[in-house]
Amino acid sequence: MILDVLSWIFLLLGGAFVIIGAIGMLRLPDVFSRSHAAGMVDTFGAGMIVLGLMLQTGGINLILFKLVLILFFIFFTSPAANYALVRAALADGAKPILKEGVDLQSSEKEEGAKPL
Amino acid sequence: MNLRRSVTLWIILYIFWYILSGYHTPLLLTFGAIACTISVWIAHRMDVLDQEGNPIHLTLKIIPYWFWLGGEIIKANFELAKMLLSPKLEISPVMFKMKTELTNELDRVIYANSLTLTPITITVEQEGDELEVHALTVKAAQDILGRDMERRVKNINDGWEG
Amino acid sequence: MFIAATIAILIAMALGLVRALLGPTIYDRILSGNMFGTLTIILIAVHGFLEGRPEFLDIALVYALINFVATIAVLKYFRIKSPDKNETLQGEEP
Structure with a gap:
């Protein structure tokens, strides 16, 4: 019973985050920031939904193992695909939209003591 | 071997x-x-059977790291969700280069992939010991330069040489 | 309850398709396609539970592997589209 409620919460949370990630895909300005939103769908949305399904399997069995494998594959392949995509976009001459006038290097030396 | x-x-x-x-x-x-x-x-x-292709030397120390990484991912996700749902899109994307102190090739891969898995930061380019990172907020960029995650990655392989 | 997750995934897929249609550059479309693939994996898994037939998980498992290979293959294709770019990219590699 508790497991059921917990799995419902996970499924709903995952569904909400999947939609939020898709909204982010629409709202963010360029391909670099959009890939953050896609990463959100890949990690948290997928992770929460699969976790919710795991709680419904009823014990340790083959289905649970397969779900764990799906989660593993998503988590290992998502950063690699993302990296290849962003690198290809950069090599093709896509310019990221950046905020002007941010000096990160100086704050690195002073260990972030300087307020921005 | x-x-x-x-x-x-x-x-x-x-x-x-x-x-x-x-x-x-x-x-x-x-x-x-x-x-x-x-x-x-x-x-x-x-010729992919090297320490990167089949990392058998990774000890069980990586499991606590995964749990820590999961916590970080959840935190970053809620932060990003809050940003995306606010009516004014308050992002300040920055991109910067940094040098990592990780000497091992596998450590660098783990570090770059962890950065990409955490939604507010992604690794754009990795060449030698130089990483180029795109972050969605200035605060996230400063967190990377604080080098907390790098130290944890280093801890996984501590004591292993080669 | 699986129905709610299914509907959420379908809405997200529709939004992803909008981005794929709008996307100014080719990379936006590929990114959208990659996200669509991930959502398909979860959709197949959830659908298996919805129908009470967990055999669908095998398909989801295979799809998880194919999705990654497909993204890399499409990127590779657009990279070698122009011969000039291929040269500069190979020059970068050690």
Whole structure:
């Protein structure tokens, strides 16, 4: 019973985050920031939904193992695909939209003591 | 060294095959063994059986790291969700280069992939010991330069040389 | 309850398709396609539970592997589209 409620919460949370990630895909300005939103769908949305399904399997069995494998594959392949995509976009001459006038290097030396 | 990696890869593949297939007849078990042998042979020919392709030296220390990484991912996700749902899109994307102190190739891969898995930051380019990172907020960029995650990655492989 | 997750995934897939249609550059479309693939994996898994037939998980498992290979293959294709770019990219590699 508790497991059921917990799995419902996970499924709903995952569904909400999947939609939020898709909204982010629409709202963010360029391909670099959009890939953050896609990463959100890949990690948290997928992770929460699969976790919710795991709680419904009823014990340790083959289905649970397969779900764990799906989660593993998503988590290992998502950063690699993302990296290849962003690198290809950069090599093709896509310019990221950046905020002007941010000096990160100086704050690195002073260990972030300087307020921005 | 290479033999040990081949054998461990074969065992892992066979366990994987056995669990997924669900057959127990001797003929099919033999076929599975043959398939695994061919796979290991191809991996050997492709020359991917190095410390990156089959990282058997990674100890169980990586499991606490995964849990910590999961916590970080959840935190970053809620932060990003809050940003995306607010009516004014308050992002301040920055991109910067940094030098990592990680000397090991596998450590660098783990570090770059962890950065990409955490939604507010992604690795754009990695060449030698230089990383180029795109972050969605200035605060996230400063967190990276605080080097907390880098230290944890270093801890996984502490004491292992080669 | 699986129905709610299915509907959420379908809405997200529709939004992803909008981005794929709008996307100014080719990379936006590929990114959208990659996200669509991930959502398909979860959709197949959830659908298996919805129908009470967990055999669907095998398909989801295979799809998880194919999705990655497909993204890399498409990127590779667009990289070698122009011969000039291929040269500069190979020059970068050690």
